[in-house]
Each structure stands twice: as structure tokens, then as C-alpha cells.
Amino acid sequence: MFKAIVIRKEDDHQQVAIESIHEQDLPEGDVTVAVDYSTLNYKDGLAITGKGPVVRIFPMVPGIDLAGTVTSSSHGEFAVGDQVVLNGWGVGETHWGGLAEKARLNGDWLIPLPTAFSTKSAMAIGTAGYTAMLSVMALERHGVTPDQGEVLVTGASGGVGSFAVSLLAKLGYQVTAATGKPHEAEYLTSLGARTIIDRQELTQPGKPLQKERWAGAIDSVGSHTLSNVVASTRYGGTVTCCGLAQGMDLPGTVMPFILRGVTLAGIDSVMQPKAVRMAAWQRLAELLSNDSLEQIATEIPLSQAVGAAERLIDGQIKGRVVVATR
Structure with missing residues (x-):
């Protein structure tokens, strides 16, 4: 039993x-x-x-x-x-x-x-850290580099967000963290975030095309947040989408895609082939410490x-x- x-x-x-x-x-x-x-x-x-x-x-x-x-x-x-x-x-x-x-x-x-991890540390990473790594790899694959400017992480104090902030910072990116928990600013800064913004800047309906701010972004929130992130991503930038904490809708327009060439990259952690899984876990082993x-x-x-x-x-x-x- x-x-x-x-x-x-x-x-x-x-x-x-x-x-x-x-x-x-x-x-x-x-x-x-x-x-x-x-x-x-x-x-x-x-x-x-x-x-x-x-x-x-x-x-x-x-x-x-x-x-x-x-x-x-x-x-x-x-x-x-x-x-x-x-x-x-x-x-x-x-x-x-x-x-x-x-x-x-x-x-x-x-x-x-992976030999770098115990079973406990592997579960400290879990699907959250694994998904964050897949998101970072997607940004890299689409040519988002640290010298291009700020990269935004939404839902930053959550599981995926925490790992995304940490992994991006370790790779040299300028990380901006969006959170609804201002008391977690010190925690996010300790993970490597350079700037903290209030998630309320992103959660309400916004203009279909906004001031260019982010070279790339990792979003685990969805809904108006994701729409606003896409609308304020720089020309040629990439936004990864891996969650729906705010909602599963996407109330935006095609304008960021056809006027700025923004890429929206979906991240699926459930059905990835074994080779991709092992590559992501190897990167995690290289970047994360106990x-x-x-x-x-x-x-x-x-x-x-x-x-x-x-x-x-x-x-x-x-x-x-x-x-x-x-």
C-alpha cells in the first residue's frame, strides 16, 4: 500500500x-x-x-x-x-x-x-523551470540577444516567472519584472531583475499598438497582459506565451505582427520530444545552482x-x- x-x-x-x-x-x-x-x-x-x-x-x-x-x-x-x-x-x-x-x-x-541535480532540486525546478527554459530557448532561437535591450517577464514572482527572471539574468539580459506584489521587489531583484513594474500597467485594455519597450518577453499571464506586451514589443522582437493566469483570451489585433514583425511563440511543455526535453534540462543544469x-x-x-x-x-x-x- x-x-x-x-x-x-x-x-x-x-x-x-x-x-x-x-x-x-x-x-x-x-x-x-x-x-x-x-x-x-x-x-x-x-x-x-x-x-x-x-x-x-x-x-x-x-x-x-x-x-x-x-x-x-x-x-x-x-x-x-x-x-x-x-x-x-x-x-x-x-x-x-x-x-x-x-x-x-x-x-x-x-x-x-541530470547528475547536477538531486530529486529534490529537480522538483524545485519542475515544469515551471523547465517551461521557463523552453521560453528562453525560444527567445534565443528567434534572435533576441542581451544587447538588444530590456526583456520583460510577466507573473514574475510565480514559478515560471521566478525561473525566467533568474535564467535571463544569468545569460546577461536586462530583465524587467512585472508583478502584482510590490513587497516581492527585493526577491525579484535578488533573482536578477533590474527593473520592477506594477502588473497594473499591463492588465487593462490598451491600444493595439503602443510605444516600443521590450526586445522580447516571457508571458505566463495571457489575456490583456499578453496583448499589451505584444503591442509594446520592439520591431522584430519575440514574445513567448506559456500561461493563462489572467485568462485564456487574447484581445488584441494583428498590428504588432504586420507593422513591427513581432513574433508570438507558443510554448508547450507537455508534449515536447525527448531530445528537446533533455536539451532544456542540460541548459538548466548549466545555469542553475543549488x-x-x-x-x-x-x-x-x-x-x-x-x-x-x-x-x-x-x-x-x-x-x-x-x-x-x-
């Missing part, structure tokens, strides 16, 4: 509790993992609170990330004792996820734990994860939450 957070639904009413589950009840897969750590992402918060249509099958064990040790495997790439990391692939949505002491998975979804991860992450036990998910959705959590599952 092992413990897991389980989401059940009856008559349109969702219930969430820690339950004891028998290993034989795990879903199909060719690799079984003893989970050391998982984490709470915005998507996990939506799943646990029921405030977003994340879970597609009930009952569900949430948790889109996990890191741990292989205990059984019929997959050619992994053997008992290997340490592995998982991000995405519908885990925690259509397949039981990482907020549990054990998980059974498709080995094609896993990558080896000290920086300690600054961004807070550890909690599995028993506190449901309450933390509520606070995450309410915007009351800074940085990352690592969940110790055992």
Missing part, C-alpha cells in the same frame, strides 16, 4: 483526500517509480481545487511532475535503481500523477535525472499539498513549492 492524493467526482461534486492505494491499482505502464518529490504547478492547483477543467478521468492522482527511483522496469532505457524525472505527458490529467509515493508510467515519458534553487523553492509534506494548492490559485505563494511524498 502507498499514500496518494486522490481526486474523485460524484454528481459534479469534486472530493480530494489522501488515500491508501494498493500498488496493483496503479495504471498501466512499463516503469514503476518510487516518488521522492513532486511539486505544485498552476495546473496542479486548478486540478486539486476544481477551478479549471484539468482532470479528464476520475479518480485521478494529480501532479504533473515527479522525480524518483525506478523500482521495476520492462523499458529498454531504464533499469531498477535509475533516477528519473517526468514533466507533462498528460500525467495528473489523464494518467495518475506524481503527488503520491509511487507511480507507474510509460518509460518514453521519462528522462534520466543556492538559487533554495531561494526559489519551499518544501512541504504531502499532507499539506491540498491546502497549498488553494493558496497557489489565490496568488498567495511565491516561487516554487516542492512536495516531499515520503
